[in-house]
Amino acid sequence: NAGVTQTPKFQVLKTGQSMTLQCAQDMNHEYMSWYRQDPGMGLRLIHYSVGAGITDQGEVPNGYNVSRSTTEDFPLRLLSAAPSQTSVYFCASSPDRVAYEQYFGPGTRLTVT
Amino acid sequence: DAKTTQPPSMDCAEGRAANLPCNHSTISGNEYVYWYRQIHSQGPQYIIHGLKNNETNEMASLIITEDRKSSTLILPHATLRDTAVYYCIVRPAYNQGGKLIFGQGTELSVKP
DSSP, X not given: OOOEEEEOSEEEEOTTOOEEEEEEESSOOSEEEEEEEOTTSOEEEEEEEEEXXXXXXXXXXXXXXXXXXXXXXXXXXESSOOGGGOEEEEEEEXXXXXXXXXXXXXXXXXXXX | OOOOBOOSEEEEETTSXXXXXXXXXXXXXXXXXXXXXXXXXXXXXXXXXXXXXXXXXXXXXXXXXXXXXXXXXXXXXXXXGXXXXXXXXXEETTOSSOOOOOOOOEEEEEEO
């Protein structure tokens, strides 16, 4: 199993551009989530999904959209990037929402200029 | 979810036990204590969890006080590769979203 994969590893955007951060898992996990991590801070939850077709907001959802059309994929969309969205983004998955262990991807480092 | 308090940083000598404390004085009866760690630039990694009994696995031990208001993660023989930020998280086992709320964590430096 590849586990949780994220692409790209690095990305630079200009203010106002849009892009999609990709997240995929091959463990048939129902639960997937997106976090962002800013320098010197812990991780903050952006959006999560408890199964295909079901998504919900986390702590910091503004400026981000998600959808979950398949079990494997959970893309994060930035519709109009802002400098405040410069961060490292982590995707995570677990077998279900009550599972004890979540598996994290390697992260995408995004810079918005 | 209950809030946790951890020291911002700790040092430990290689080969010695690292004891990382966490205060969670507002924990509810149905909330578990989880520990994750994040090695520099990598995604967080699950370590261990517990409800009220002490727990041990191949990575660490978790000691939870009888009143459940605090806990200690123990790495019995710390190595340089254990240098990381350690997060203590409290959440219900059956919360609606399965979400983890990360605090600031403790930055553990293991020194030779």
